[in-house]
Amino acid sequence: MGLREYRRKRDFKATPEPAGAARRPPGHTFVVQLHHASHRHYDFRLELDGVLKSWAVPKGPSFDPSVKRLAMEVEDHPLDYADFEGDIPDGHYGAGHVDIFDKGTWEPEGDARRDLARGELKFTLHGEVLRGSWVLVRTRREGKPQWLLIKHRDEFAGAKEADDYVDPETDRPLPRRTATTKTARSRRKANPQRNQRGATALPDGSEPAAASDAAFAPELCRNQSTPPRGDPWLHEVKWDGYRIVATIVEDSIRLWSRNGIEWTERLPTIVTALRELRLHSAQLDGELIVIRNGRDDFNALQARLSGANNLPLNYVLFDIPYAEGHSLRSVPLVARKEYLAALLARRPHPLLRFSEHQIGNGDAVFAQAMAAGLEGIISKRADSPYRGDRNGDWVKVKARASDEFAVVGFTEPRGRRSGIGALLLARADAGGWRYIGRVGTGLDNDLLRRLRRRLAGRVVSTPPADISRMEAPDRATARWVTPELVVEVFYQGMGSQGVLRQPAFKALREDKTVADLQRESSKTALRPRRGKASRTPPQTAGSGRHVVITHPERVVFPEAGVTKADVADYYRAVSEWLLPELSGRPISVVRCPDGITKACFFQKHSGKGWGEHVHGVPIREKNGTDTYLCIEDEAGLLELVQMNVLEFHPWGSRFDDLEHADRLIFDLDPYPTVSWARVAAIGRKIRGQLESIGLQSFARLSGGKGLHVVVPLSPGVPWESAKRFTKAVAVAMATLEPGECVAVAGEKNRRDKIFIDWLRNSRGATSVASYSLRARPNAAVAMPIGWDELGRVGQSDRYTIHNALRRLAARRKDPWEDINVIRQSLPDMA
The missing domain is CATH 3.30.470.30 (DNA ligase/mRNA capping enzyme)
Known part of the structure; x- marks a missing residue:
């Protein structure tokens, strides 16, 4: 296309945009600019053949592979435009403010010129925000240079939008960290000053x-x-x-x-x-x-x-x-x-x-x-x-997995082996140690003898760890020791019994202590202290202590560095708070077999192989009867985690009275430009409206973008009444605050407003449970909070798997302590 059209549309005496006269060495630059023109949009540009091939993307790139974003091809831009930020004056083509949203390099996944001509260009982006594999596909609409910009499924895909990286208060891109690095580097080159001692100059930012x-x-x-x-x-x-x-x-x-x-x-x-x-x-x-x-x-x-x-x-x-x-x-x-x-x-x-x-x-x-x-x-x-x-x-x-474990015992040597036969290993668990396997390979005779001398003075009569995963013959020959030594062991994953596969000794870690292992494990495995506010779950069928989690090393949340074992440890720790939200109710779950960056899906029906503590309960539907998921104890909870479940979504009614709602949910779903302060304000106003008719309500951070206002009912009400009431409240709020919220779904209705989603209040609808993880990059948690905390939390995903347990341990009172004892029901709406 060249730059003729670009130059024809602009008066370079009046606009600060580059004319494209400067020569730059060829490269593989890409840039995305947020353009506040007559219609706000993102400009997506790829360097090819000495120009920036350009597309206008009205809603911006989406990281969700199921979303196809319209991209209108526009005139080629000069390479200098990759650095342009500023204001295009009124009355000129493209008038409005331009910010660089993201910038980096790109590489085609084929012949770029050929694929562009054919109308299907696949490429990889290396930016601060946009990364991984993408494709531009030209549509078949005659006379319109329309394309679709689509994210491929890879480790960088997820439920994110370009607007998530824009400050909702200013509608300007959030700072890019790579820009800071490059700016600091250029400043150092321009000003190579020396400190007083003649040493290399301290870097900018010190x-x-x-x-x-x-x-x-x-x-x-x-x-x-x-x-x-x-x-x-x-x-x-x-x-x-x-x-x-x-x-x-x-x-x-x-x-x-x-x-x-x-x-x-x-x-x-x-x-x-x-x-x-x-x-x-x-x-x-x-x-x-x-x-x-x-x-x-x-x-x-x-x-x-x-x-x-x-x-x-x-x-x-x-x-x-x-x-x-x-x-x-x-x-x-x-x-x-x-x-x-x-x-x-x-x-x-x-x-x-x-x-x-x-x-x-x-x-x-x-x-x-x-x-x-x-x-x-x-x-x-x-x-x-x-x-x-x-x-x-x-x-x-x-390349080869290894980890550190505590030595909790050893076996006697056999044959020509001296000192010991094998070391018995344990991993830190909530409140103690859990046997994880044995290792004998990789230990030479000299080290075996030295280890025997060191362990001899630590022998104890009873196992210092949970040994339920240990084979009975091994238990009979084991000699137990106080956990004090730490060893590093290579291994090839976990076996079906939850012990190390093909372990091989790597080293004795003199630089680490068992206390180090316990501290590292406590990040997720620490069970918060129980206080007066704890709500103890029903003790119907056993603990989940012996549920085997296979592939514990599998990374589930790549950006948060969270493994399947971390997820299991978290759910063990919060089970006493989570189970009362799930017990006795049908539940739907979100499963992510390969982590959140791959395909995740909802499931509500039980099936074979779920585990003996995961039950199926028949529920009558319009077209027959279906069997729904139900759990009652920690073992069932962890059996679902073993099946790669991350999120838990219970019904608003119980099995013993499915036709009556005992929980109502107002889900405040803000548009990306809406600040948390506005969400909090609307939440308080809904609470006030409910209090005016005698109803107490509770607040929950959804772990996504919004806020849940939850109303317990006892006795419950028919689902039709629940739906009619919540709709009436949502419509009333939208009428009272027309500039802040809407009660009607749809993109065009929600722009810069909060959608009060009342549609969750119907038979079979679900809402995320308190303390459930969310399948989002930061491993956020749906967290109950007190109404007095609403202004302090700052965002809905404030609590994650990394800090949720600290919050539970630190809080003096459960903000939902009374939710199951309140006696209230809906007013007569006849």
């Missing part, structure tokens, strides 16, 4: 802060099965050693293990090497390794520390959160690494190494690591701050 030689919390990794894709990630070798952080304050140089144990006296050569950097103050993060036969060797490192060899220790450095009186924690990682590399290059030392990285091409880096026989890679968001926790900015990708 802030003055007091120095400390105390240990600091290191950044931690989440496990992931495949490397993240795109330029926002950098990838490093996974070093096989001990994590060590260093602090420097004047003449004091101290070395610490990851759990805050001082190692300074054990590593004098590393202290001497760090002194050669001549830093007044710093915090350094790295890995202590030993090189043998050209690569890092963990067993050689352990032997070196025990005095069994004289191989030199090496300290591989990969981060620097503090330097020369300044905190660098808010500086993007890639800038911190550039600064660290410059420090090490300025005064090189043979024992100090810089951990090199590559930006983007994670799959290729991982493949190279595997070809070299390495254990895996560490992938890190290039623009991430240093937070000192496990937040998902760093992920570990291993």
Whole structure:
């Protein structure tokens, strides 16, 4: 198409848009701009043949593969337009404000020119917001250059919209982190100033802060099965050693293990090497390794520390959160690494190494690591701050799964084996330890004898762990010990009995304690303390303690770093609050067999293989009788989790009285531009309207975008009455607040308003249960709250699998404590 049409439409003396005269080297840029013209839309542009091929997408790209977004092809734009932001004056073509929404690189999944001409262009985006595989498909409508923009199903797909990345208050794109990184880099190049000591200049974004030689919390990794894709990630070798952080304050140089144990006296050569950097103050993060036969060797490192060899220790450095009186924690990682590399290059030392990285091409880096026989890679968001926790900015990708376990026992040796036969292992569980398997492979005779000596003084008479998964013959020969030693073991997934498959010993982890394992497990497995407000579920059929969760390592929420085991641990922890919401009611569930980035679906009917505690209850329908799902106890709950259930949606009536509603739901569903403050205000007004007719109500964060106002009824009312009443309330609110809410569904009615969804109040309709997870990227939780909390929570998905249990443990009272004891019913509406 060329730029002739683009230039014909514009007066470059009056508009700030680029004329396209500048020459730029060819590349693979893509850009999406939010354009507030006469009709708000997104401009989607791909660089091809020296121009930006362009489409106007009225509703913006959708991350949902089932959504096909109209994309109107427009004139080609110059490459300079990829950097354009600003105001096009009134009276000129495209008048209005333009913001860059997202920017990055793209790559075709075929011959781009040919596919574009044919009308089906498949491509991969590497942006901050838009990532993964997409397709543009031309429609067959004559005379109209219309296309459809569609997201392919991959790890980046989900229930998200472009507008989710726009500030609802300003209607401007939220800040892009890659822009921060690039801006900081360009500023450093433009102003290479030096600090007072002649060292490399501190990066932009560093802030003055007091120095400390105390240990600091290191950044931690989440496990992931495949490397993240795109330029926002950098990838490093996974070093096989001990994590060590260093602090420097004047003449004091101290070395610490990851759990805050001082190692300074054990590593004098590393202290001497760090002194050669001549830093007044710093915090350094790295890995202590030993090189043998050209690569890092963990067993050689352990032997070196025990005095069994004289191989030199090496300290591989990969981060620097503090330097020369300044905190660098808010500086993007890639800038911190550039600064660290410059420090090490300025005064090189043979024992100090810089951990090199590559930006983007994670799959290729991982493949190279595997070809070299390495254990895996560490992938890190290039623009991430240093937070000192496990937040998902760093992920570990291993070729061979391994994990750390506590030693809870051993077996006697047989044949020529000496010391012990096998180690008995356990994983931290809520309130204790759970047997996870045994390992004997990979232990040499010398280590077997040493382990026997260390374990001999720890022998106890009773098992220190739940051993229900252990075979009876093994129990008879086991010798039990107090859990104190930690070992790392390779394994090939979990067997049908919930124990390790093909385990092989990797290393004795002297740098970790059983307390570390318990702390890491408590992130999801910690059961909140029970208080006066607890609502105990019926104890009808057993606990879920012995339900086997297969494939516990499967990643269910990739962005949140949550596995199937994490989901099971969460539901164990909240079962005493969740089960009263489900017990005695038909339920529908959302199942995601391959995690939330793949196909998920609703299911309400029971079937074979669900588990002995998952029941089917016949319910009469218009066209016959169907068998609905029902559970009554923790075992049934976990059997559904084993079937990959993430969400639970109960009916508003019970099995013993299906024709009468005992729960009414007003679901406040805001348009993306609506602020939480407006949702909260409407929620309070609905509460006030209900109180004026004598009805108490309760508030629940949906875990999505909205708020549920829940009204308990006792006695219940016929479904037709429930539907008529809730519709009347919704219509009345829409009449009183016409600028804020609507009672009619439909996109055109809802723009910039809150839809009061009353349609859930009919026989067979469901609503998400309190404490249920939501199948959303951040693993949000539907959380009951008090009305006095409404203004403080800030958003509906405030609580997630990572912080919900802390909330339950901290709250003094259950805000829904009285929901099942209130006696109220609907007023007469005749």
